[in-house]
Amino acid sequence: MKNILFVVIAFCIHFSLVKFGSLFTIPFGFASLIWPVSGVMLGLYFLYGRTILIGSVLSSLVSIYQLNSTSSFSIYLIIILSLVSVLQLVISKQLVLRFITLPLKTRIPSEIIKFLILAGPLSTFITSTIVMISLWVWLKIPREVLYYIWAAKWVGDFISIIFLTPVILFLGKNIYVRKAKRQTAAILTTLCVLSVISLIYILSSYNKQLEKEQEFINVTQPFIEQVNVIQSSIKHHLTALGGLFQASENVTRAEFKAFTNTIEQRNISLRALAWVPLISSGSRIAFELALSEEGITESYIKKSTEQGFQRSPNQSQYFPITFIEPLEANKSAVGLDVSTHPPVSASANKAISLKKHVITPLLSLVQQKDKFTGVVVYYPVYKKEFQTNTVLLKGLVEAVFELDLLLAGVHQSLDENNFTYQLSYGENNVFSHESYNPNQLFIHSVEIILFDKIAQLSFSSTKKFEQGLIDWSNLGIMFIVCTIGIICVMFVFFIITFNYSLTKKVAKNTAELLKSNTELVIANKAKNLFLANISHEYRTPLNAIIGFTEIAQRETNDANAIDYLSKINHSSNILLNIVNDVLDISKMQAGELNLENRSFSPAIETISVIEMLNEKAGEKSISINKNLSSNFEQWVAGDDFRFKQILINLLNNAIKFTDQGTISIDGSCQNTAQNTRVLTLTIKDTGIGIDEEQQIHIFNAFAQAEVSTTRTYGGTGLGLSIVKQLCALMAGDINLISQPGKGSTFTVTLELPQSEQPIVKNNDRGIASPQPSYEGVNILVVEDNKINQLIAQKQLLSLGVTCDLVGDGQQALTYLESNKPKLILMDLQMPTMDGFTASHFIKQNDKLKDIPIIILSASVGKEDKEKALELGIEDFIHKPFQQADLYYVLNKYLSGK
Numbered sequence: 001m002k003n004i005l006f007v008v009i010a011f012c013i014h015f016s017l018v019k020f021g022s023l024f025t026i027p028f029g030f031a032s033l034i035w036p037v038s039g040v041m042l043g044l045y046f047l048y049g050r051t052i053l054i055g056s057v058l059s060s061l062v063s064i065y066q067l068n069s070t071s072s073f074s075i076y077l078i079i080i081l082s083l084v085s086v087l088q089l090v091i092s093k094q095l096v097l098r099f100i101t102l103p104l105k106t107r108i109p110s111e112i113i114k115f116l117i118l119a120g121p122l123s124t125f126i127t128s129t130i131v132m133i134s135l136w137v138w139l140k141i142p143r144e145v146l147y148y149i150w151a152a153k154w155v156g157d158f159i160s161i162i163f164l165t166p167v168i169l170f171l172g173k174n175i176y177v178r179k180a181k182r183q184t185a186a187i188l189t190t191l192c193v194l195s196v197i198s199l200i201y202i203l204s205s206y207n208k209q210l211e212k213e214q215e216f217i218n219v220t221q222p223f224i225e226q227v228n229v230i231q232s233s234i235k236h237h238l239t240a241l242g243g244l245f246q247a248s249e250n251v252t253r254a255e256f257k258a259f260t261n262t263i264e265q266r267n268i269s270l271r272a273l274a275w276v277p278l279i280s281s282g283s284r285i286a287f288e289l290a291l292s293e294e295g296i297t298e299s300y301i302k303k304s305t306e307q308g309f310q311r312s313p314n315q316s317q318y319f320p321i322t323f324i325e326p327l328e329a330n331k332s333a334v335g336l337d338v339s340t341h342p343p344v345s346a347s348a349n350k351a352i353s354l355k356k357h358v359i360t361p362l363l364s365l366v367q368q369k370d371k372f373t374g375v376v377v378y379y380p381v382y383k384k385e386f387q388t389n390t391v392l393l394k395g396l397v398e399a400v401f402e403l404d405l406l407l408a409g410v411h412q413s414l415d416e417n418n419f420t421y422q423l424s425y426g427e428n429n430v431f432s433h434e435s436y437n438p439n440q441l442f443i444h445s446v447e448i449i450l451f452d453k454i455a456q457l458s459f460s461s462t463k464k465f466e467q468g469l470i471d472w473s474n475l476g477i478m479f480i481v482c483t484i485g486i487i488c489v490m491f492v493f494f495i496i497t498f499n500y501s502l503t504k505k506v507a508k509n510t511a512e513l514l515k516s517n518t519e520l521v522i523a524n525k526a527k528n529l530f531l532a533n534i535s536h537e538y539r540t541p542l543n544a545i546i547g548f549t550e551i552a553q554r555e556t557n558d559a560n561a562i563d564y565l566s567k568i569n570h571s572s573n574i575l576l577n578i579v580n581d582v583l584d585i586s587k588m589q590a591g592e593l594n595l596e597n598r599s600f601s602p603a604i605e606t607i608s609v610i611e612m613l614n615e616k617a618g619e620k621s622i623s624i625n626k627n628l629s630s631n632f633e634q635w636v637a638g639d640d641f642r643f644k645q646i647l648i649n650l651l652n653n654a655i656k657f658t659d660q661g662t663i664s665i666d667g668s669c670q671n672t673a674q675n676t677r678v679l680t681l682t683i684k685d686t687g688i689g690i691d692e693e694q695q696i697h698i699f700n701a702f703a704q705a706e707v708s709t710t711r712t713y714g715g716t717g718l719g720l721s722i723v724k725q726l727c728a729l730m731a732g733d734i735n736l737i738s739q740p741g742k743g744s745t746f747t748v749t750l751e752l753p754q755s756e757q758p759i760v761k762n763n764d765r766g767i768a769s770p771q772p773s774y775e776g777v778n779i780l781v782v783e784d785n786k787i788n789q790l791i792a793q794k795q796l797l798s799l800g801v802t803c804d805l806v807g808d809g810q811q812a813l814t815y816l817e818s819n820k821p822k823l824i825l826m827d828l829q830m831p832t833m834d835g836f837t838a839s840h841f842i843k844q845n846d847k848l849k850d851i852p853i854i855i856l857s858a859s860v861g862k863e864d865k866e867k868a869l870e871l872g873i874e875d876f877i878h879k880p881f882q883q884a885d886l887y888y889v890l891n892k893y894l895s896g897k
Helices: 002-022 036-048 050-066 075-099 109-138 143-169 183-247 253-262 281-293 327-333 342-354 403-413 463-469 472-492 496-555 559-589 602-619 640-656 707-713 719-729 786-797 809-816 835-844 862-870 883-894
Strands: 270-277 302-305 308-311 323-325 374-385 390-402 419-424 430-432 443-450 453-461 598-600 623-628 636-638 662-671 676-685 733-739 743-753 778-782 802-806 824-826 853-857 876-878
Touching: 002 036, 002 050, 036 050, 036 075, 036 143, 050 075, 075 109, 109 143, 143 183, 143 472, 183 253, 183 270, 183 374, 183 390, 183 403, 183 419, 183 443, 183 453, 183 463, 183 472, 253 323, 270 327, 323 327, 342 374, 342 390, 390 403, 403 419, 403 430, 496 559, 496 786, 598 602, 598 640, 602 623, 602 640, 602 662, 602 676, 636 640, 636 743, 640 662, 640 676, 640 719, 640 743, 719 733, 719 743, 778 786, 778 809, 786 802, 786 883, 802 809, 809 824, 809 835, 824 835, 835 853, 835 862, 853 862, 876 883
Parallel strands: 623 662, 778 802, 778 824, 824 853, 853 876
Antiparallel strands: 270 323, 270 390, 302 308, 374 390, 419 430, 419 453, 443 453, 598 636, 662 676, 676 743, 733 743
């Protein structure tokens, strides 16, 4: 009876400890670095014998069988793993009995070391290897994962034995160890050390998990963005196609084909584009006769039934598919009346009712009835009859695609093997990647607007991505910590006081280091915030200086005054550039600098920079020679402003540090197999040069070639640091070759996606164009700073524009209750009500929402831009601003009004 009781107790203890240890299993299962069951059960086995083995093996069978990760295990593998868990206890005890003289003399360090090594690392190495071989034979586990499971099990088991088995042995009198002095203190110390090790592991694992979760979210973003881009492209295709039928009453099939061929479908796998006209009952015969004359086999309006296509019955109107491209692959759909086609008729009617793009549920296309991943997007086409001033429905344009092919194309284009996906937009409208599994380690979902539906994109991690959780460094740290723990356990029995004080000291130092690290992080954040704020504050007086200087230059005819004002303006712009550099470097250090993405020509931008700085070079009698290869004129996608910033910094430096001679700029471009273009820019001067020692630090922030350089030539030392980091953001680099007295050569390489020249390129700010008259136009300026109000008013007045001024968002809403200006200039940071809140209320008002709003702010971050776009605000004027900035928005929004 006593033996049965011991078996039950052993079962309960083993089962409880297994459940506890399972809370900390590694992501791949099967093992944990926090596994107290091994040490506790070995200690009990030393004290109470074989009954412990029986309880342990029974608990192992039940525990392994219950685990979710072992649901696919065969009964043989479950039995083997259960037996191995008790075999470890037997091996450890036999090694101790054979090679240790009992009772253990705790005062002798070599005896303690021998006991710990035999009972811990040696025995657990054997059993961990057996477990690894068993998993390798029965399960298809990647080799690296298998090695990681083996290492985690080995480290977790021997840590448990080293720290917990001695504690169990000291709890009662036995033949294995002699009773030690202050053993309570020794036990508590041992448990404290083990707790610290466990806490380190838990925190490290938790942080690793959080990092991977964020990394997983980040790797899915391009997929989401690409889906939105494709959706936008489909909308543009349909809008363009609708425009064709609005512009012409008699579009032929050949014209339709030619037009659809001009629609760019790069990265979009569309099955068809089609025209579905509205045909009245009286026009049916003529319509069917036209189909027959065009050689269409089934030249009649038809509907789809379970028995196939049948002639559509007489009704008041029809919506038959008339033109569809490519025709051969979709010929069977010609003549199909979508109003009688159940899967799509509701969507077509909804598109007509809402006058917007509408997507159908997932369906089987008539062109391909064996698949249910087809989708049709409808867009109604209306035309205004000027004689009757009525708007008539002409028909529908539609885009047909297979959702599985479209999403697979996006997935393949991104070359992603880190995640799988599922798209759902309503009941039964769910498509999943063949490998999508919602039970993977990482799951991420996001809502998107899919035409007229709210859709959900869900992502699950792949085995390849999850293998990134393998953290050998963490295992190494645990192994090192365990080694230190062995030393602690060895000495704890005979120098307990010293060991206790040492532990306190280590804990104290650790806390101080953590505190110091926290203070450093806070200080760094405070520094970046200070730089951002001070740069923002600089812009307010700079706006007054630059603004009033420009106004004064325009209003005075005195030559001396104009000369002085020109110098003030020049110096103000230098100060503004310094402020911008400081703000840029702070954003870079905080990781908050984001690049724009638009098409531009490197050659055009390079030439514009040269023309900008030609006068400055001419003042020093320096000539700038350019040699731009023809392939350098190819267009790329990226941030043209930052590209010019790189070139301006380098060319400015070349002019600054060159007293005589020439500056040459060479540019070339090379296409890659990854649809990118590698741009190479070389700026060579005949200036003072840089010695080898200073070249090492030249790209560091706030660095100058030497201290005297600052006194002689000026500068903050930020320019080259910004250039270096901008190159890195554009997947490139910058190199320097220089000799003192012989000049310097900077070579910049950038890798940017290939792009095409836009069909229409609007005039940029500052480019001369015929200035329209804005006499009689009134706009609202919402600005709390009185000086900025005055500058805006004066600059607008010289353009013939009158303006009303209010000091905050609430005043603006009050003003708009009785007035409707042509345009609103809106500051962001204001008392009472900020600019975004006021803009939100304006856009919600049906009478005011059509008024263009332009943000007028000293600094605009990524979050501000995203928030503005959500409100339908596209343009910003940055303080300090000039009249050209105001003219740009007036020309954009008020031209022709």
